[in-house]
Amino acid sequence: MDRAVGARRVGRMVMLGATTFLTPVAAAGTARAQDTPPAIQLAATGPADTAEATPAPPQEEDAGLGEIVVTAARRSESVQKVPISMQALGAEKLEQRQVSSLTDFAALLPSVSFAGIGPGRNTAFFRGIVPAGGAYASVGYYLDDIPITGTEVPDIHVYDFERIEALSGPQGTLYGAGSLAGTIRFITNAPKLGVLEGSVDAEVNKYGKGGFGSQIEGYLNLPLTSTMAMRVMAYNLRDGGYIDNVDNRGLFTNGRNGLFSDPRPAVYNLGDNNPATSFAVSNAAIARDDYNSIDEYGGRLQVLWEPVEGWEIKPAVTAQRQIARGYFGYDPRVGDLEVHDYDQTRNDDRWLQAQLSIHGHIGDWDIVSATGYFTRRTKTLNDYSYYTVTYDGFGAGYESYLQFFDNCRGSGANQQCSLINPTQYYHADNRERKFTQELRLSTPKDWPFDVTLGGFYQRQMNENNAYYAIRGLDRITGYTQTGGGDVPGGLIGVPALYGIGYDEEGNPFFDTENVINPNGNPLGTMILGTQAVKDDGFYVVENNQTYNDTAIFAEGHYNITPTLKITGGIRYFWTDYAVVGFAGVAASAANTVTSLYVPTGTFGCPTPLPAERLQCLNTNFRAADQTGRYSEEGETHKIALDWQFGANKMVYANYSTGFRPGGFNRPLRIRNFGEVDVAPFESETLTNYEVGIKTTWGGIFRLNAAVYLEKWNNIQYGVVVSGAQGAGMTGNAGNAEVRGFEYDADLRLGKVTFSTSGAYNDGKLKGNFCNFALDRATSTISQLPSCTLGEDVPGSSPPTPQVAAADGTRLPRQPRFKGTTSVRYETRMGGWDAFLQGAALYQTGATQDLNVDNNALLGNTSGFVSFDFSAGIRDDRWSATLFIQNAFDRRGELTRNTFCSIDFCSGSSRTFVIKPQFFGIRMSRKFG
Helix, strand or coil, X not given: CCHHHHHHHHHHXXXXXXXXXXXXXXXXXXXXXXXXXXXXXXXXXXXXXXXXXXXXXXXXXHHCCCCCEEECCCCEXXXXXXXXXXXXXXXXXXXXXXXXXXXXXXXXXXXXXXXXXXXXXXXXXXCCECCECCXXXXXXXXXXXXXXXXXXXXXXXXXXXXXXEEEECCCHHHHCCCCCCEEEEEEEXXXXXXXXXXXXXXXXXXXXXXXXXXXEEXXXXXXEECCEEEEEEEEEEEECCCCXXXXXXXXXXXXXXXXXXXXXXXXXXXXXXXXXXXXXXXXXXXXXXXXXXXXXXXXXXXXXXXXXXXXXXXXXXXXXXXXXXXXXXXXXXCCCCEECCCCXXXXXXEEEEEEEEEEEEECCEEEEEEEEEEEEEEEEEXXXXXXXXXXXXXXXXXXXXXXXXXXXXXXXXXCEEEECCCCEEEEEEEEXXXXXXXXXXXXXXXXXXXXXXXXXXXXXXXXXXXXXXXXXXXXXXXXXXXXXXXXXXXXXXXXXXXXXXXXXXXXXXXXXXXXXXXXXXXXXXXXXXXXXXXXXXXXXXXXXXXXXXXXXXXXXXXXXXXXXXXXXXXXXXXXXXXEEEEEECXXXXXXXXXXXXXXXXXXXXXXXXXXXXXXXXXXXXXXCCCCEEEEEEEEEEEEEEEEEXXXXXXXXXXXXXXXXXXXXXXXXXXXXXXXXXXXXXXXXEEEEEEEEEEEEECCCEEEEEEEEEEEEECCEEEEECCCCCCCEEXXXXXXXXXXXXXXXXEEXXXXXXXXXXXXXXXXXXXXXXXXXXXXXXXXXXXXXXXXXXXXXXCCCCCCCECEEECCCCECCCCCCEEEEEEEXXXXXXXXXXXXXXXXXXEXXXXXXXXXXXXXXXXXXXXXXEEEEEXXXXXXXXXXXXXXXXXXXXXXXXXXXXXXXXHHHHHHHCEXXXXXXXXXXXXXXXXXX
């Protein structure tokens, strides 16, 4: 066979294992397309699908909006004929809107929202399906055919991508457990055989009142032989930052009433009523402007090899490191884009993904193998000062949480030690490793129907090491015992001879019958030793998690008539989860019922723990090996019917389901009761009913729209149980519904293109979420069988409302309406193509938490409108673009978050906003 003909044939088969291929011929706006898995692609080419044989659209469309196509094994088809809702941002759109990160592209996807506290620590959601508990993500996150990770996804740098796809609604049939509500896929540009080409792109930018930044990017496509090519991409960037960590000037400004400032002296009372014990706090040493800067670099290497005709082997490696400093939200109680942080905040995120895709034929059957390995390490520092402020606000009796001593002089009963700064900070070193393997087999093209059969396996291992710590805690000499700050005559920072008791009226006294240190001072209040669990950690989480997911699936299509097609799919899954480790304070480690000391095999662990990991285990004292386990199996399915009532017009109905696996709850210790069991939580499910249209009119106007009802059942909901000393659990609380519609449209009138897209989502709980409480008869935690709004759980301390979330409560984080509109004018200037573009982003406000009380503490975000403008010129090799985003510097609120629990730290919540005013110039030089 002629090599060129063979190459063209193989080229048309390249994307069988990927999904759709978007070819924006003109400057069209965001186009809605459907991720086209292998089964759908095969349906597009089956000989029985005579609708596929419709002649190509007339040439006049090329002068209009252009065609969006999917590439199947041997021919292409308009995505307007694929009956699944999806929005796709092609390479041209990504460049036009200066997209480089998750926050950039999420702004252009109306059904997508996200929450988090900064790059690499954000989680995306679809259509208001925001998980309220559980371990799995609700949105699949893919780089090409390989899943990346779960929650708090890495901030993949967007450059040299063919497109980004956002599939709304459950995608469980083909994408499995992590795609309950939708899937986001990053599709890279593949190597090209016989082509030498490349580009270098450079940008200089600045936040309006913030710092300067820059980035340089480049790619090279290099033919190695007639059957092999390589593509390499690399980039380096610096983001200047825009949040100022300002000097607190001796004041705490955290609010006790929502977002209203309540300034008071920045002095800890240190957990007693003794005026002689206090500690002044200042952040002057780390205060600076634009402290949330980013340094980032990375690259990708891909190879395409066609060893024989009809077979492709594509290995690829992508790696990235991102160092993000500071918070990316601000505290309006302090000032505009300002915060008071008292310790460093930094996230060092390093990840690598290796993948191998093999596509070929066995007889008339198509086969695709996709193998992936993902590894990630995040080293995090975070200011945690307002948790200390919270402890300090509890009043007397918290000395042992706040009074720690070092820098001593003297010895024995005459020893005198000085207080250290008790402000907490957070540091973590977490690692993830994931192996995935998927195999797909598709029926021959001459069959009267087409089916794709597949199998999937995934194993993920996480190593978590998190410390809620106090600097120097591992080196202290001692700490004040509870009541020591207020005991009459007590000496602070002096070793204690006696323990402290309380009389009937709650007053502390020296208990002379309780000698705790024979060498101590009779009036001393300091216990020798440290409250550190391990290193400087006051509270430590150290565990290993293992996830195993296995599935088999099938999806097929059959043409009932030449224009009426039915699609069906099913996936059967098996999932299991295991966790082993430790979580708690020093007293938790010392517990002789729940904590196993591995070196001796006895219960009760001495502290500080040794440097080696997992030497003290308290995950599940009911199991001999202290391991918590959960396993589950089930199925998810879909069915769709589409009618092509014209060459460029289609109406479809789609029914699909998705799932998110359940998990293990560790036993809890309830104050004044003892240890209790907590049942595992089960899978939650999402059922989607959707009707949509996809139409193109005269080659100049395209309108896609869908209306849907989503039923979210058995919702996983995380709660803190009364009496569990802050420990939480996850249960299956109830149900919710989302009713909505989404649309996108493009209109091309000569040199002007109008593009718009939007989504309306109205999500609410269906019925009360009854809280979880101790059942003393069975020594378990279970959900209340019934609950009354406004009433507390009988006997709960502190009081716990019977209703965790009320019927009709709006689902959080998702604005009811979100949209974007752009207008682009293109013309010729001399020998250059030139353009002017204006765009608007707009959305309504959103609630922030399902719990009404917690939401009241955080407050709702407000709606906003922002405007972006850009202009540029280009020819075949050179291009230059001037841009300004958020031109009028609006504070478009996206979410409000706290780093610690809302009820404790809402007074120091941070508001996360769209980028403030951001402008720059970008230049590009292409060759080849």
